[in-house]
Amino acid sequence: HGPSNFIGDYETSAIMEAVNTVDGHHHQMMVFGQPRTRAGTIINGKRMNEAMTNLYLFSRHMSGPEYTDTMTRSAKISCMATQIMLTRGDVPNDGAFQQKMAPFCSIPKLRCNPSMRYRTTDGGCNNLNFPLRGRSHTAQERFLPPEYGDKFNLGYVPRVHSKLGGPLPNPRFISNILYTKGYSLPKSPLYNVALTTFGQFLTHDVSSVPLSRGNPDIECCDGNKPISRPECFSFKVPKGKFETTCMSFTRSESAPYKQCGPGTRNQMNQATSYVDLSVAYGSTEEDTSRLVDKRTGKLISGGPKGCLLPDGPSENCMGNSGCFFSGDTRHSEIPELTTYHILFHREHNRIVDILCKLNPHWTPDRLFQETRKILIGIYQDIVYNEYLPIVLGRDRMKKLGILPTVRGYNTRYDKNIDATIRNSFSVAPLRFGHAQIINHVGSANKDRSLRAKIPLEQNFFITTATRDEKVFGVDGISRWMTTELGYHADRFIADSIRNKLFETRPGNGFDLASVDIQRGRDHGIPSYNAFRKFCGLKPAGLIKSGPFGLPDHDPQAAKLLSTIYKHPDDIDLMAGGISEVNMKGALVGPTFGCLMGLQFVNSRVGDRFFYENEFSPTGFTPAQLDVIKMQTLSSLFCRNFKMGVMQPNAFVSLLAGRQPAVPCEKLPQLGPLELSAWKEIPFKH
Numbered sequence: 001h002g003p004s005n006f007i008g009d010y011e012t013s014a015i016m017e018a019v020n021t022v023d024g025h026h027h028q029m030m031v032f033g034q035p036r037t038r039a040g041t042i043i044n045g046k047r048m049n050e051a052m053t054n055l056y057l058f059s060r061h062m063s064g065p066e067y068t069d070t071m072t073r074s075a076k077i078s079c080m081a082t083q084i085m086l087t088r089g090d091v092p093n094d095g096a097f098q099q100k101m102a103p104f105c106s107i108p109k110l111r112c113n114p115s116m117r118y119r120t121t122d123g124g125c126n127n128l129n130f131p132l133r134g135r136s137h138t139a140q141e142r143f144l145p146p147e148y149g150d151k152f153n154l155g156y157v158p159r160v161h162s163k164l165g166g167p168l169p170n171p172r173f174i175s176n177i178l179y180t181k182g183y184s185l186p187k188s189p190l191y192n193v194a195l196t197t198f199g200q201f202l203t204h205d206v207s208s209v210p211l212s213r214g215n216p217d218i219e220c221c222d223g224n225k226p227i228s229r230p231e232c233f234s235f236k237v238p239k240g241k242f243e244t245t246c247m248s249f250t251r252s253e254s255a256p257y258k259q260c261g262p263g264t265r266n267q268m269n270q271a272t273s274y275v276d277l278s279v280a281y282g283s284t285e286e287d288t289s290r291l292v293d294k295r296t297g298k299l300i301s302g303g304p305k306g307c308l309l310p311d312g313p314s315e316n317c318m319g320n321s322g323c324f325f326s327g328d329t330r331h332s333e334i335p336e337l338t339t340y341h342i343l344f345h346r347e348h349n350r351i352v353d354i355l356c357k358l359n360p361h362w363t364p365d366r367l368f369q370e371t372r373k374i375l376i377g378i379y380q381d382i383v384y385n386e387y388l389p390i391v392l393g394r395d396r397m398k399k400l401g402i403l404p405t406v407r408g409y410n411t412r413y414d415k416n417i418d419a420t421i422r423n424s425f426s427v428a429p430l431r432f433g434h435a436q437i438i439n440h441v442g443s444a445n446k447d448r449s450l451r452a453k454i455p456l457e458q459n460f461f462i463t464t465a466t467r468d469e470k471v472f473g474v475d476g477i478s479r480w481m482t483t484e485l486g487y488h489a490d491r492f493i494a495d496s497i498r499n500k501l502f503e504t505r506p507g508n509g510f511d512l513a514s515v516d517i518q519r520g521r522d523h524g525i526p527s528y529n530a531f532r533k534f535c536g537l538k539p540a541g542l543i544k545s546g547p548f549g550l551p552d553h554d555p556q557a558a559k560l561l562s563t564i565y566k567h568p569d570d571i572d573l574m575a576g577g578i579s580e581v582n583m584k585g586a587l588v589g590p591t592f593g594c595l596m597g598l599q600f601v602n603s604r605v606g607d608r609f610f611y612e613n614e615f616s617p618t619g620f621t622p623a624q625l626d627v628i629k630m631q632t633l634s635s636l637f638c639r640n641f642k643m644g645v646m647q648p649n650a651f652v653s654l655l656a657g658r659q660p661a662v663p664c665e666k667l668p669q670l671g672p673l674e675l676s677a678w679k680e681i682p683f684k685h
């Protein structure tokens with residue numbers, strides 16, 4: 001390139017051209033784009049497919065479109081300007097590019113207050129050197145660079161090509177072969193639906209990738225025909241289970257990356273990456289301010305007796321059952337998930353009441369923040385002490401150094417560790433839980449006998465069961481989900497989500513297993529083998545024993561994979577990972593175990609506010625920490641629902657016969673006595 005005073009000229013012209021193109025498209029979107037509302041809505045003269053509306057609204061933009069749109073615009077401009085430069089044979093200079101992008105870059109510059117006592121709502125400023133790390137509405141990070149299908153690997157085309165040329169296998173084809181079994185699926189001998197759904201709750205805390213909004217019409221199929229638009233990535237499905245032979249798929253929204261520097265498409269995470277109950281408290285100031293009662297520090301409640309979630313907008317649920325509102329928009333997807341939202345909601349308000357009596361001088365804001373801090377502490381303890389040891393295995397947790405200690409501080413904070421959610425983690429390993437989902441929702445009596453059950457597909461986004469007080473209700477659902485066994489975490493996926501996801505009549509639903517695979521390709525996630533190597537595991541194809549030389553698969557799964565894929569390097573991370581034999585004492589195989597382990601190390605070691613850290617005043621006092629570490633999920637259930645009796649380990653069903661049922665009084669308490677560790681003597685002048 002020319003003399004130094006010209007540096008940036010190539011960048012400027014490419015960026016200006018990109019701005020024109022992106023804004024032209026943007027303008028079109030504003031003209032044609034309509035607000036998305038619930039089922040039956042007529043958009044552009046066409047009645048929406050209700051199941052499609054469900055899927056779209058499940059992964060929709062959580063905050064105001066204005067906010068996300070400006071972020072997306074920046075991302076699109078930098079990606080397109082990169083493409084323009086590369087097409088011209090120019091190599092973007094990072095510094096010059098970022099400088100010229102500045103007027104179009106909506107990534108905020110955060111000023112942090114190092115002495116702030118509580119975590120921010122949006123996760124910003126957790127890392128004082130890199131305040132954007134883990135913040136909501138930023139791009140996900142990656143373990144490995146993306147592998148997209150376009151010439152410059154910028155993400156205009158998803159990962160679609162086989163290593164041997166030609167297309168990758170069709171996702172529904174993979175799902176039909178790899179994810180089905182001729183007879184009913186095996187149940188877990190120990191773990192219940194409460195374990196499955198806790199995983200989903202945790203998922204919604206750390207990851208929420210919205211679908212592209214740049215789409216005037218939310219459908220990506222025209223009858224049987226896939227629609228060709230930049231936002232669409234639909235795929236064919238064989239005749240039979242579905243009304244049409246096209247399964248609609250919308251690509252994920254992107255977010256700007258590294259000060260809007262040159263480069264590829266990166267997907268947006270709307271949630272805070274931290275394990276911080278943003279799922280309950282919201283990921284933006286705006287959401288939180290709508291959830292909190294500023295006069296009391298409590299979370300606003302709803303329902304006839306004021307003990308459910310507050311009323312929410314009609315796009316938050318289906319039918320006329322009355323919608324809720326919470327920190328994450330997916331709360332009403334299934335009643336068990338709503339029950340978890342209500343569990344943490346009630347516990348928050350219960351703690352506020354007690355703290356208010358202990359510290360009458362505290363302001364509502366102080367009450368809110370202290371309670372939030374306590375509840376996040378308890379929740380992190382449940383995640384790292386109860387949930388993850390089951391999923392990853394206790395030994396692995398110990399090896400990774402992330403098993404909490406029984407008492408006292410355990411500071412492992414490292415400011416160089418980035419807690420941001422990795423793309424390949426939320427797109428595959430964390431979705432292992434889809435294999436645990438069973439085909440119905442139930443309610444149990446106090447003696448844990450089954451009271452009633454309804455098919456899962458009749459419950460998507462329906463709040464009737466949660467609101468019901470006679471047969472279901474949160475009490476009946478809690479008793480049922482801590483009792484009913486989930487499916488074994490293997491490669492088989494329940495019919496209710498493999499053939500009927502979000503259906504509103506037979507045949508108009510989706511296949512979640514196919515969508516998971518397609519989503520990995522949409523995000524440019526490299527192959528299963530690439531991650532095997534990344535994890536230091538033997539990649540498939542090296543040793544020639546059995547089909548494809550897959551070292552961590554049983555012979556049948558290996559054989560199926562070798563019939564599906566042309567080349568071992570083609571295997572999708574989701575398909576290869578979920579079909580591995582689980583590690584001993586764990587619910588995932590070595591590849592998912594590796595990626596989940598790395599992420600949960602980052603999420604813990606990269607969180608300055610992690611509950612075990614000995615930092616004052618952001619951390620707990622030793623006495624407070626002992627109270628936090630004493631708590632269990634089972635005690636939370638007991639305090640907030642009519643459980644009658646309860647097992648000490650909430651995730652292990654009483655049906656497994658491994659532990660006795662104990663009266664709730666025998667479980668850890670969190671009353672005025674325990675909370676007196678938070679009593680503060682007012683400062684007297």
Ligand code: HEM
Nearest residue numbers: 196199200203207208209334426430431433434437515519
């Ligand atoms: C009946 C229960 C569930 C249903 C109906 C459901 C459905 C879905 C759907 C429709 C998506 C979006 C798919 C896409 O477009 O890419 C999704 C994403 C996801 N699901 Fe589930 N899911 C359920 C339970 C679970 C469980 C138990 C887990 C984990 C333990 C889980 C983990 C995930 C993850 C990690 C994502 C990606 C989220 C993101 O990054 O935005 N899900 N699920």
Ligand SMILES: [Ca+2]
Nearest residue numbers: 205272274278
């Ligand atoms: Ca979070």
